[in-house]
Amino acid sequence: MRYFTYNAATIYNKTMLAESQDTFNLVSARYPVRLTDYYAGLIKQPDDAIWKQCMPDARELEDHSQCPDPLDEKALSPVPGLIHRYPDRVVMLVSNRCPVYCRFCMRKRLVGSGDAPMGEDALLTALEYIAAHPTIHDVILSGGDPLMLDDESLSKVLTGLRAIPHVAVIRIGTRVPVTLPSRITTDLCTLLKKFHPLYINTHFNHPEEITADSAAACTLLADAGIPLGNQTVLLKGVNDSVEIMRDLMTGLLALRVKPYYLHQMDLVQGTAHFRTPVRTGLEIIRGLRGHISGLAVPHYVIDLPGGKGKVAILPDDVEIRGTTLLLRTYTGERVTYQDITDPQG
Numbered sequence: 001m002r003y004f005t006y007n008a009a010t011i012y013n014k015t016m017l018a019e020s021q022d023t024f025n026l027v028s029a030r031y032p033v034r035l036t037d038y039y040a041g042l043i044k045q046p047d048d049a050i051w052k053q054c055m056p057d058a059r060e061l062e063d064h065s066q067c068p069d070p071l072d073e074k075a076l077s078p079v080p081g082l083i084h085r086y087p088d089r090v091v092m093l094v095s096n097r098c099p100v101y102c103r104f105c106m107r108k109r110l111v112g113s114g115d116a117p118m119g120e121d122a123l124l125t126a127l128e129y130i131a132a133h134p135t136i137h138d139v140i141l142s143g144g145d146p147l148m149l150d151d152e153s154l155s156k157v158l159t160g161l162r163a164i165p166h167v168a169v170i171r172i173g174t175r176v177p178v179t180l181p182s183r184i185t186t187d188l189c190t191l192l193k194k195f196h197p198l199y200i201n202t203h204f205n206h207p208e209e210i211t212a213d214s215a216a217a218c219t220l221l222a223d224a225g226i227p228l229g230n231q232t233v234l235l236k237g238v239n240d241s242v243e244i245m246r247d248l249m250t251g252l253l254a255l256r257v258k259p260y261y262l263h264q265m266d267l268v269q270g271t272a273h274f275r276t277p278v279r280t281g282l283e284i285i286r287g288l289r290g291h292i293s294g295l296a297v298p299h300y301v302i303d304l305p306g307g308k309g310k311v312a313i314l315p316d317d318v319e320i321r322g323t324t325l326l327l328r329t330y331t332g333e334r335v336t337y338q339d340i341t342d343p344q345g
């Protein structure tokens, strides 16, 4: 299976880049550039929300304060390609390719680095590790993008996982419905549904990514009985407003995609220009909660440096004074709530 993607030189020639070709070449030599015909077609003008997510920027090379692997994923890898941070679930990096290399990627250190996707040996070692750890109930396929594997390779991975009795749930994290929706075929769905319970978390960041094509891809997956979630990264100049986030989250819900996480930008080298203050994320959550369907409100999470894990944070809407709670409603009204006296307390 081959999909048409642009390489860096073609992208440069097809676009009206403000950067010089030298800058473009320097950035793409350090951090690969790749784009699909489909995703490039969503760009309406230079520097719009789609452009910023996929076009190289000189600032990627100017970020020296942040670290290539702030989440310490390497240290948490007991065997190559596997991240084991929480006792009951692991992440398997089954591919290091993606249809589009997002400029803000948290795995910027790895994606597109030219190595083969997890080879046969690494796959077997990872499966052996999971089989030897009965506390692991949830395996998350990630990368890169797992759906860059062809159907046969993907089937091999999933079959291997399903042969392990204690693996209850399989999840796939993929941006393919957003960047290469034609990869979601009926054949792929027929394959995936053999491995239920299988969840997919996709990755929409902007309402303009919701198109007839991406909607059709989500419909195919949902009709295969695959529960769909979405992880959005909060990106400066792309989606850092309440209005954009309301459109995005309600738009996703209408596609049967449940907004799962809103991620604060990780402190990954080369991505600093996308970072917003945490206050922005909290204001967005405050602008969603109560204003739109509760089903459409994601958890806002910070993935802590050093591999300490994700912490969900909320706007400060509760003040506790003994057994009296002073609560702030979505309209801003202050209301008291009387708690019971805790018999243990």
Ligand SMILES: *Cc1c(COP(=O)(O)O)cnc(C)c1O
Residues within 6 Å of the ligand: 083, 084, 085, 086, 089, 090, 091, 140, 310
């Ligand atoms: C995010 C993540 C998970 C999954 O966390 P959930 O909160 O269950 O979605 C698991 N392992 C690692 C290393 C992660 O970064």
Ligand code: SF4
Residues within 6 Å of the ligand: 097, 098, 100, 101, 102, 104, 105, 106, 107, 111, 143, 144, 145, 175, 203
């Ligand atoms: S699709 Fe995901 S893994 Fe691939 S470049 Fe984008 S953010 Fe990174």
